[in-house]
Amino acid sequence: MRAQEAVDTSQTVARHLPYLRRYARALTGNQTSGDRYALAVLESVVSDTSLLTAHGDPKLSLFAVFHSIWSTSGAPMAEADDAIAGAAQAHMATLSPNSREALLLNTIEGFDHDEVAAIMGIDAAEARDLVDIAVREMERSVRGSVLVIEDEAIIAMDIVAIVEGMGHRVTGVARTHGEAVTLAASERPDLILADIQLADNSSGVEAVNEILAQFGEVPVIFITAFPERLLTGAKPEPAFLINKPYTEEQVRSAVSQAMFFASTETLHA
Numbered sequence: 001m002r003a004q005e006a007v008d009t010s011q012t013v014a015r016h017l018p019y020l021r022r023y024a025r026a027l028t029g030n031q032t033s034g035d036r037y038a039l040a041v042l043e044s045v046v047s048d049t050s051l052l053t054a055h056g057d058p059k060l061s062l063f064a065v066f067h068s069i070w071s072t073s074g075a076p077m078a079e080a081d082d083a084i085a086g087a088a089q090a091h092m093a094t095l096s097p098n099s100r101e102a103l104l105l106n107t108i109e110g111f112d113h114d115e116v117a118a119i120m121g122i123d124a125a126e127a128r129d130l131v132d133i134a135v136r137e138m139e140r141s142v143r144g145s146v147l148v149i150e151d152e153a154i155i156a157m158d159i160v161a162i163v164e165g166m167g168h169r170v171t172g173v174a175r176t177h178g179e180a181v182t183l184a185a186s187e188r189p190d191l192i193l194a195d196i197q198l199a200d201n202s203s204g205v206e207a208v209n210e211i212l213a214q215f216g217e218v219p220v221i222f223i224t225a226f227p228e229r230l231l232t233g234a235k236p237e238p239a240f241l242i243n244k245p246y247t248e249e250q251v252r253s254a255v256s257q258a259m260f261f262a263s264t265e266t267l268h269a
Contacts, residue, residue, distance in 0.1 A: 009049050013042065016059045018228070020066060022241055023109055026257065027070070027101060041066045055118050063105065063119045070101075071121075095137055098122075100257070102130035103138075107253035108242070138256035143167050144190030146255070147183055149207060150223070151175040151199035155244075159193055159223070162251045168259070177202035177210075184211040191258050192220045193251075196229060205230070219258040223251070 020041065024034030044065050045051050055061045098120065105116045106127070116127040146163050148170060150156040156173045163170055171187045174180035176198050184192075192211065194204040208220050222230055225244040240254045 009045070009052065012052060012058045013045060013062065016062050017042075019059070019109060020062055023063070023104055024066065026104055026108065026240060037066060037069060040069050044069065057115075060111070060115055060118060063109070063111070064121075067101070067119050067121070094141070096130070096133045099130045099134035099137065102127050103134035103253055104257075106131045107247075107249045108240075135252065135256065138260045139166055139252070141256075142259045143169075144259055145169045145171050145187065146191045146193060147171050147180070147189035147211075148173045149180045149192065149194035149198070149204050151195065151197075155195075155223075159251065162248055163193070163255060166252060166255060168255070174207070175199040177204070177207040180204070180207040181210050185214065188215050189218060191255065192218055193255070194220060194222055196222055196224045196226060221251075221254045221258055 017038065021035060021038045024037045025031050026034075028034045028037065041062060045062070051065050052058045052061050055064055101120060102116050105111045105119060106113065111119065113124045113127045113131070116122075116131070117124045120127065122130075146168050148156055148159050148163070150159060150173065156175075160170050160173065168191075171189050172183040174183050177200070180194070180198075192208055194208050196204040198204050198207070204222070204224075208222075212218060212220075219240070221240040221242060223242045223244060223246055224230070227241055227243050230241055240258050242250050242254055
């Protein structure tokens, strides 16, 4: 590979890698396992740079390489190295084959149905059907309580409306680090939806870490205009990360999956 070609390939992959890793983690339910698949994609692309142009768009091509590796390996779930991953393994058996992959690609990663079809090697109609199936199956699976950490009132109201419309109960809305910790202490949430920058310039990430230190395993979805602050490669990284501005479908998808994977004792099947 020529030097300039190598540089161009490296820069292209680096631009899209955080999102591939996000997808891999959400799909496998485990950061270690997700990163293992992302590394396998990188090794494949380094060995054959033409893979980056196989579908025209480099990002789409990277995800297609991932799916080739994922499907060839039998699409296994991550090892149950924590409570959430263990619950995920049991729940995944109840989902229609390929539906969760299609849902993640469409609603979280923003690929349209034609692009999902190209990535997964299916047609667009099947991709659309798989997304619809996944939404229905996951939303039916569990109900729980949700803590919202968001300092912008209009956004908070919108998130609450979406979550309650799905049948979940919102325990409260926190605008600051202190409010978030206090609300969580008063009632342990089954899920946390959090911004990373709060009203008093405090950190939503620090608030979440303090809550997790108290309660242990609680699934978290970060909704932020600054995803790069969380997609750093350091551990732990969030399995569910939604960019602002978000869509209702993205929130519903992430909430359904996070609830589906966690299924703590307080959740209702």
